[in-house]
Amino acid sequence: MDSETSLNLPVIDFNYLELEGKNPKWEEVKSQVFKALEEFGCFEALFDKVPLDLRKSLFVLLKETFDLPLETKQRNVYENPFFGYIGKGPRSPLYESIGIDDSLVLENVQSLENNLWPQGYPTFSKVIRDFSEQLSELDQTVRKMVLESLGVEKYLDEHMNSSTYMLRVMKYSAPQTEDSKMGVIQHTDAGITTILYQINEVEGLEIETKDGNWITYQPSPHSFVVFVGDCLHAWTNGRLYNAFHKVMMRGNEARYSAALFARPKEGYKIKAPEELVDEEHPPQYKPFDFVKFVNYFHTQEAQKHRIPLKAYCGL
Numbered sequence: 001m002d003s004e005t006s007l008n009l010p011v012i013d014f015n016y017l018e019l020e021g022k023n024p025k026w027e028e029v030k031s032q033v034f035k036a037l038e039e040f041g042c043f044e045a046l047f048d049k050v051p052l053d054l055r056k057s058l059f060v061l062l063k064e065t066f067d068l069p070l071e072t073k074q075r076n077v078y079e080n081p082f083f084g085y086i087g088k089g090p091r092s093p094l095y096e097s098i099g100i101d102d103s104l105v106l107e108n109v110q111s112l113e114n115n116l117w118p119q120g121y122p123t124f125s126k127v128i129r130d131f132s133e134q135l136s137e138l139d140q141t142v143r144k145m146v147l148e149s150l151g152v153e154k155y156l157d158e159h160m161n162s163s164t165y166m167l168r169v170m171k172y173s174a175p176q177t178e179d180s181k182m183g184v185i186q187h188t189d190a191g192i193t194t195i196l197y198q199i200n201e202v203e204g205l206e207i208e209t210k211d212g213n214w215i216t217y218q219p220s221p222h223s224f225v226v227f228v229g230d231c232l233h234a235w236t237n238g239r240l241y242n243a244f245h246k247v248m249m250r251g252n253e254a255r256y257s258a259a260l261f262a263r264p265k266e267g268y269k270i271k272a273p274e275e276l277v278d279e280e281h282p283p284q285y286k287p288f289d290f291v292k293f294v295n296y297f298h299t300q301e302a303q304k305h306r307i308p309l310k311a312y313c314g315l
C-alpha cells in the first residue's frame with residue numbers, strides 16, 4: 001500500500017440511513033462497513049444523530065469530573081478492571097478514566113453521580129445516559145450490517161442479547177516537556193466493538209494498518225471511530241480485523257475522549273458460527289469466555305505477546 005496516499009481511515013456516512021427494511025442506501029453503507037472492517041478493522045463514522053449540544057455538555061461535564069479531587073474520583077475504584085476510576089499509572093502517566101457499566105440504564109449512572117457529587121448532579125447522569133444510548137444505536141447498526149454481510153443474520157438476536165455496554169470517559173493530561181508523550185500504549189480492544197468519540201479536537205489517536213503504517217485520526221465533532229475488538233474478530237473466525245491503536249499526545253492541551261465498549265456478558269462463550277468455518281476458513285480460535293480472557297489479558301504473561309488473544313486461545 002502506498003504510505004503517502006492511503007493514510008486515512010475510510011469515512012462512512014450514516015446520516016440519512018433508513019434502518020427499516022432493505023433499501024439501496026443500507027446496502028451501499030453495509031458494503032462500505034464490511035470492507036472497511038475487513039481491511040482496516042475500523043472506520044470513521046459520520047453520525048449527526050448525536051446533537052452537538054449533547055457533545056458540548058459532555059465536554060463541560062468531563063472537565064468538571066476529572067477536576068474533582070483525586071480522593072473523590074477514587075471512591076469509584078473496584079477490583080474489576082472494567083469498572084470505575086483508573087488513575088494515572090507508571091505505564092500511562094497521562095491517562096485517567098472512569099468506566100460506567102451498563103450506562104444506558106439511568107440508575108447505574110446515578111450511582112456514580114451520587115458518589116462523585118453527594119449533593120446530586122442530575123445533568124451528569126442524563127447526558128451520560130443519552131450519549132450512551134445514541135452511540136449504542138450506531139453500534140447496533142454496524143453489527144447488524146456485519147452479520148448480514150456474512151449471511152449469518154439469524155444469529156443477530158443472540159449476538160445482541162449476549163452483550164452489554166460500558167461507557168468509559170477519558171482524560172489525557174498534556175505532557176510536560178520531560179514526560180513521555182504516550183497516552184495509551186498500542187493495543188487492540190478486547191471486546192466486541194468500540195465506538196470512540198474524541199470530545200475536544202486534540203489529536204492523539206493513531207491506528208496501525210495491516211502493513212504496519214500508522215494513521216493519525218483527525219478529530220471532528222461530527223465523527224466517531226468504530227473499532228472491531230478481539231471478540232468480534234474471533235467470532236467472525238478472523239474475517240474482521242482488529243486494529244492496533246494507541247494515543248500519543250502532542251501539544252500542550254489536555255485531551256478528552258469517550259468510548260462505548262460492547263462486550264460479551266459473563267459466562268457467554270465466544271465461538272464462530274459453523275457457517276463461518278470451512279476448509280477454506282479453518283477455525284482460528286478455541287471457544288473462550290470473555291471475562292477469563294480479560295483476566296489473562298491483564299497479566300504480565302499476556303503483555304509479552306503482541307497478540308494476547310492468539311496466545312490465549314489461538315489454534
Ligand SMILES: O=C(O)CCC(=O)C(=O)O
Pocket residue numbers: 168170184189196198205245246247257258259
Ligand atoms: O482515547 C482514545 O482515543 C483511545 C482510547 C482507547 O483506545 C481505549 O480506551 O481502548
Ligand SMILES: [Fe+2]
Pocket residue numbers: 187188189194245
Ligand atoms: Fe482502544
